Amino acid sequence: MLNRTAENVARATPEPLARKVRGISDKGLAWLFISPTILLLLAINIFPLFWAIYLSFTNYRANRPNEVVKNLGFANYQRILGDKDIWIAMQTTAHFVFWTILLQTLIGFTLAWLIDRKFRGHAFWTTLILVPMMLSPAVVGNFWRFLYEPQIGLFAYAISFVTRIPPTDIQMLSNVSLAPWSIIIVDTWMWTPYVMLICLAGLRSIPEYIYEAAEVDRASNWRQFWSITLPMALPFIMLAVLFRGIENFKMFDMVNLLTGGGPGSTTEVASITLKRQAFESWRTGYSSAFAIILFVAVFGLANIYVKALNKVKQR
Amino acid sequence: MKSSLKLAFGLTSAITASTAVSNVAHAEDLTLCWAAWDPANALVELSKDFTKETGIGMKFEFVPWTNYADRFLNELNSHGKLCDLIIGDSQWIGGAAENGHYVKLNDFFDKEKISMDDFVPATVVGYSEWPKNTPNYWALPAMGDVVGWTYRKDWFSKPELQKEFKEKYGWDLGPPTTFDQLKQVAEFFQKREIDGKTVYGASIYTERGSEGITMGAMDVLYSYGFQYENPKKPYEMEGFVNSDKSVKGLEFYKALYDCCTPPGASNSYMGEGVDAFKSGQVAMHMNFAFTWPGLQKDENVGGDKIGYFVNPKGPDGEQFAQLGGQGISVVSYSDKQEAALKYIKWFANKDVQAKWWSLGGYSCLNAVVKDPKFPASQPYAQTFLDSMAIVKDFWAEPSYAPLLQASQKRFHDYVVAGQGSAKDALDGLVKDWTQVFQDDGKM
Numbered sequence: 001m002l003n004r005t006a007e008n009v010a011r012a013t014p015e016p017l018a019r020k021v022r023g024i025s026d027k028g029l030a031w032l033f034i035s036p037t038i039l040l041l042l043a044i045n046i047f048p049l050f051w052a053i054y055l056s057f058t059n060y061r062a063n064r065p066n067e068v069v070k071n072l073g074f075a076n077y078q079r080i081l082g083d084k085d086i087w088i089a090m091q092t093t094a095h096f097v098f099w100t101i102l103l104q105t106l107i108g109f110t111l112a113w114l115i116d117r118k119f120r121g122h123a124f125w126t127t128l129i130l131v132p133m134m135l136s137p138a139v140v141g142n143f144w145r146f147l148y149e150p151q152i153g154l155f156a157y158a159i160s161f162v163t164r165i166p167p168t169d170i171q172m173l174s175n176v177s178l179a180p181w182s183i184i185i186v187d188t189w190m191w192t193p194y195v196m197l198i199c200l201a202g203l204r205s206i207p208e209y210i211y212e213a214a215e216v217d218r219a220s221n222w223r224q225f226w227s228i229t230l231p232m233a234l235p236f237i238m239l240a241v242l243f244r245g246i247e248n249f250k251m252f253d254m255v256n257l258l259t260g261g262g263p264g265s266t267t268e269v270a271s272i273t274l275k276r277q278a279f280e281s282w283r284t285g286y287s288s289a290f291a292i293i294l295f296v297a298v299f300g301l302a303n304i305y306v307k308a309l310n311k312v313k314q315r
Numbered sequence: 316m317k318s319s320l321k322l323a324f325g326l327t328s329a330i331t332a333s334t335a336v337s338n339v340a341h342a343e344d345l346t347l348c349w350a351a352w353d354p355a356n357a358l359v360e361l362s363k364d365f366t367k368e369t370g371i372g373m374k375f376e377f378v379p380w381t382n383y384a385d386r387f388l389n390e391l392n393s394h395g396k397l398c399d400l401i402i403g404d405s406q407w408i409g410g411a412a413e414n415g416h417y418v419k420l421n422d423f424f425d426k427e428k429i430s431m432d433d434f435v436p437a438t439v440v441g442y443s444e445w446p447k448n449t450p451n452y453w454a455l456p457a458m459g460d461v462v463g464w465t466y467r468k469d470w471f472s473k474p475e476l477q478k479e480f481k482e483k484y485g486w487d488l489g490p491p492t493t494f495d496q497l498k499q500v501a502e503f504f505q506k507r508e509i510d511g512k513t514v515y516g517a518s519i520y521t522e523r524g525s526e527g528i529t530m531g532a533m534d535v536l537y538s539y540g541f542q543y544e545n546p547k548k549p550y551e552m553e554g555f556v557n558s559d560k561s562v563k564g565l566e567f568y569k570a571l572y573d574c575c576t577p578p579g580a581s582n583s584y585m586g587e588g589v590d591a592f593k594s595g596q597v598a599m600h601m602n603f604a605f606t607w608p609g610l611q612k613d614e615n616v617g618g619d620k621i622g623y624f625v626n627p628k629g630p631d632g633e634q635f636a637q638l639g640g641q642g643i644s645v646v647s648y649s650d651k652q653e654a655a656l657k658y659i660k661w662f663a664n665k666d667v668q669a670k671w672w673s674l675g676g677y678s679c680l681n682a683v684v685k686d687p688k689f690p691a692s693q694p695y696a697q698t699f700l701d702s703m704a705i706v707k708d709f710w711a712e713p714s715y716a717p718l719l720q721a722s723q724k725r726f727h728d729y730v731v732a733g734q735g736s737a738k739d740a741l742d743g744l745v746k747d748w749t750q751v752f753q754d755d756g757k758m
Contacts, residue, residue: 059754063392063716066414085724150578168513174581176732262523263581264732265724279385281717 056289063282076289086290088265089273095180096187096255096269097248101241103188108195109237113229115196116203126200133193141257144186148172148258176266179259183267187254191247195240202236203229235313242305249298270294343654344372348387348398349641351377353609354458357674364670365661371654380585381525384716391416391646399649400658402457402641405441410713411644412445417453418645423656424452429663435459437706438679442642447711454642455659456679458605461702462534462637464497465592465610466490466599468622470509479503490624494535494567497599497627501575504598516575517599518591519568521731522584528730529709529722531601532568534637537707538629539564550752557741564629565737569730581731592616603639604702607695608675623698625705638706640677714751721747 024032056076060069080086111129115122132140147155156167172182206228214224252271255261261268261276274294278287347362349355355377362373376397378386384404390397391411403411411417420443424431431439431452438456445453470476471488480488484499491497501516508514520531533541540560545551555561577596580587585602589609592600593616611617626636643662645655661667668680672692677699678684690697710718722744729740752758 063388063410064414064713065392065394168578171579171581174579174731176734260524260582262727262731264523264728264734266732276720281720283717 052288052291055285056292058285060285060288061282062284072285076286077293079286080290080293085265086270086273089268089270092180092265092267093249093251093269093271096184096251096267097245099184100187100191100248101244103184104192104195104244105237105241107188108192108240109199109233111192111196112199112203115200129196130193132190133197135190137190137253138257140186140190141254144182145173145258148182150174173259174263176263179263179267183255183258186258187248187251190254191244195244198236198240198243199233202233205236206232235309238305238309238312242302242309245305246298246302250294343370343651344374345399345651345654345658346374346376346397347400347402347658348376348378348390349402350383351379352605354605354676357671357676360674361667361671361676362658364667365658368661369654369657371657373658384525388716391648394648396646396648396650398646399651399655400643401646402643403454404641405638406709406711406715406719408442408445408453408642409711409715412451412453413713415647418647418652418656420452420455420645420659421450423659427660427663429455429660433681435679435681435684435703437638437703438640438642441638441706441708441711442640442679445711454644455663456640457643457662458640459677459679459684459699459703460603460605460639460641461699461706462530462601462639463604463607463626463698463702464490464599464601464624465607466622466624467595467597467616467620469620470504470514470598471622473509476503490622491627492624493628493630494538495630498567498571498575501571501599505575512595514595515577515591515597517571517601518580518583518588518597519571519576519601520584520588521572521576521580521727522582522587523723523727523731524582525584526709526719526723527582527584528726529719530637530639532565532722532726532730533707533709534601534626535568535571535629536561536564537635537637538626538633539567540629540631540633543710550758552745552748556745556748557738560629560631561741562737565726565729565740568726569733569737572730604677604695604699605639607699608693611694621694623695625698625701635705635707636702638708640679712755714755717751718748721751 057071057073058069059072061067115126115129144155147153150156150168150171153167155172156170159165159170160167170178172178210228210232211224214228219227250271251269252275255267255269255272256275259267261272270290271294274287274290277283277290347358349358355375359373359375362375366372384407387398387401387403388407388410389395391401392414401417403417408417412419423429431443431450434443434456438459439452440447442456443452443454445451471490477488480500480503483503486496488500488503491500497517503516504514505516506513520527520534522528540558541564542555542558542561543552545555576583577591580591583591585606588600588602589606591597592602592610593613595616607623610621613621626634628634643659645652645659649655662671663680665680665682668678668683669686672678672683672689683689684700684703690700709715709722712718725740725744725747728734729737735743749758
C-alpha cells in the first residue's frame with residue numbers, strides 16, 4: 001500500500017523537480033529536512049548570542065536609536081568587573097544558590113527516602129508533596145507576598161503564635177536580615193518536590209538484590225545507607241543539584257515578585273541587576289557584557305560540574 | 316472543481332471587501348496612549364465629545380503605571396505606530412524630543428493661535444519644553460499633577476486627641492505647615508488605638524522598582540535646600556546634591572519612615588498609599604493630586620472625613636513640591652498626524668478644559684484654574700492650586716532613566732535598608748549622576 005502511494009507520488013512529481021531530487025544524496029536530503037530547524041535555531045539562539053557579544057563591546061543604548069554606536073573595546077567588561085555593586089549582586093546570588101540547594105537537597109532526599117519506604121498511602125503523599133512544584137511561580141510569588149504581610153499574613157501570625165512576637169514586628173520582606181531568607185523559604189517550598197522526584201527515581205533504580213546481599217552479610221541499616229543507598233543515588237542527587245543550581249543562578253521571577261530586589265539592594269540577585277541595567281537604565285551594551293559574563297560563568301561551572309558527575313557515574 | 320473555485324473566490328472577495336469597508340470606516344480612528352488610572356477614564360468620557368464634533372473615532376491604549384514607561388518607551392524606541400497621541404511622563408520630554416519621537420508643536424501652536432502663556436507656567440516648563448526654559452514645545456500641558464497630602468479630618472478633630480496633642484507638643488492639632496510639625500503629628504498617631512483599631516502616622520513613598528522613593532524623598536529634599544546642580548554651572552553637582560541641607564533632608568525622610576509608617580510599608584507607591592488611607596490605616600497620606608477625587612468620593616474616608624494640605628515647609632522656610640503630570644504629544648511615527656493635531660487643538664479649548672476638570676482631570680489652563688469659582692469647585696481645588704505654584708521636577712534629560720535608577724538605589728539603600736549614612740547616599744548619587752553625564756558627553 002505504502003509502496004503504491006510512493007509510486008503515485010513519484011509519478012505525479014513534475015519531471016524537472018524529480019530530476020533535481022534524484023541528484024540529492026541521502027546526506028543532502030537529511031540536511032534538507034533539518035535545515036528549517038537549524039535556521040530557526042540560528043535565528044532565535046545563535047544570532048542573538050553573537051549579536052549580544054557584538055553589543056557588549058559598544059556603547060549602544062536601545063532607547064537612543066539615532067545615536068552613533070561607538071566601539072568601546074573591553075571597557076564595559078572592565079567597568080563591570082570593577083563595579084562594587086555588581087560584586088555585591090553576585091554575592092547575593094551565591095548566598096541564595098548555596099542555601100536553596102543545600103536545603104532542597106537535604107529535605108528533598110529525606111522526603112524521597114521516606115516515600116521510598118512504600119508505606120500505606122505513600123502515593124497520596126507523593127502527589128500532595130508535588131503540588132507546589134506544579135504551581136506557576138507568578139501565583140506562588142503573589143500568594144507568599146500576602147502570607148508574609150505583617151498585618152494580615154498567616155505566616156506572621158503563625159510565627160507570632162509560636163514566638164509570642166507581635167505579628168506586625170515580623171516583617172519578612174521589609175527587614176534586611178529576613179528578606180533573603182523569605183525568598184529562600186519560598187524557593188525551597190516550591191522546588192524541594194522536584195529534587196525529591198529525581199532522588200526518588202535514583203532510589204527506585206537501586207536493584208533490590210544488592211540490599212538482599214547486604215542483609216545476608218548482616219550489614220546494618222546504617223551501613224546499607226552509607227554503602228549502597230547514598231553512593232548509588234549520588235549521580236541522581238548531583239543531577240538535581242545541577243538543574244537547581246543553573247535555575248537558581250538565573251532566578252528572577254520569585255525575587256522580583258517578592259521583594260523586587262529590596263529592601264535597598266539586599267536581595268538584588270544578578271538577574272535583577274541585569275534587568276535594571278538593560279530595561280530600566282537602557283545601558284544595552286553594558287548589560288550585554290554583563291549577560292555574557294554571567295553566561296560564561298554558568299556555562300563554565302556547569303561544564304566542570306558535569307565532568308565531576310560523569311566521574312561519579314563511572315565509579 | 317469549478318464550484319470550489321467559485322466558493323473560494325467568493326469567500327476571498329467577501330473577506331477583502333469587509334476588511335476594506337472596515338478600514339474605510341476606521342481610517343481616521345486615533346489611538347491615544349496613556350497610563351491606566353482614574354484620569355484616563357475621565358479622558359475616555361471627555362473624548363466622546365471630540366468624536367461627536369469631528370467624526371474621528373478614539374481608541375485608547377492604557378497600561379498600568381508599573382509597566383507604563385517600559386511599554387511606551389519601547390513602543391517609541393522601536394518607532395511603533397500604535398500610538399498617534401501619547402500622554403507621556405514629564406521626564407520623557409528630553410529623550411522624546413532629542414530622539415525624534417514627538418512632533419515639534421511650535422508651528423502648529425502659531426498657526427492655531429494656541430499660546431503657552433495661557434497655561435500654568437510650571438506645567439509648560441515641566442511638560443512641554445525641551446530644552447527647559449526655551450520656547451521649544453513638544454507637548455500641550457494635559458494633566459496637571461503634584462505631590463500633596465491628605466489627612467483624616469475626623470481624627471484630627473476629636474476633642475480628646477486635640478487636648479492630648481496640645482499638651483504634648485504645645486500647638487493645635489491640625490494640618491502641619493512644616494516638616495517638623497508633620498513628624499510630630501505622625502509620631503502622635505503612630506500605633507494609636509482609634510475606634511478600636513491600631514492606626515499609623517503616615518504613608519509615604521518607598522517603592523524601589525520604578526520611581527516611588529525618588530518622588531517621595533525629593534518632595535522633602537527640595538524644601539530642605541536640595542538642588543540638582545549649580546545654577547551658574549550646569550551639571551556641577553558637588554555641594555548641591557550632597558549639601559549639608561540635602562543630607563538633613565534625607566535624614567528626615569528616613570526618620571519619618573522609621574518612626575511613623577505602617578508595618579511592612581517598604582515598597583509603597585501610589586496604589587499602596589491609597590489602600591493605606593482608604594483602609595483607615597494612616598492619619599496622613601503623601602500622594603499625587605490625581606488620587607484626591609477618588610478619595611473625596613470614598614464612602615469610608617471621603618466627604619467630611621478627609622482634608623488636604625500642601626507639602627510643608629523645610630527648616631529654612633523654603634517650600635516646594637514634586638511635580639507630577641504629563642503633556643499630550645503627537646507621535647512622529649503616526650500616519651494620522653493631521654487628525655492627532657486636530658485632537659490637540661480641540662483639547663486646548665477652554666470649554667473642553669473646563670469639562671476635563673469637572674470630570675476629574677486636572678486642567679493646566681489658566682482660564683480654568685484662575686477662574687474665581689475654581690477654589691470652591693472641589694474641596695481639594697485650593698490645595699492643588701497652592702501646590703502647583705511651588706513645583707520642582709526631576710531631571711528631564713534624555714538619560715533620565717539611569718539618573719532615576721541611581722537615585723532609586725541610593726535612596727532605598729539608605730532609607731529603607733538602613734545601609735550607610737545620608738551623606739554616603741548623596742555622595743554616591745553625585746558619583747552615579749556624574750558618570751551618566753560623562754557617558755553622555757555633557758561633562
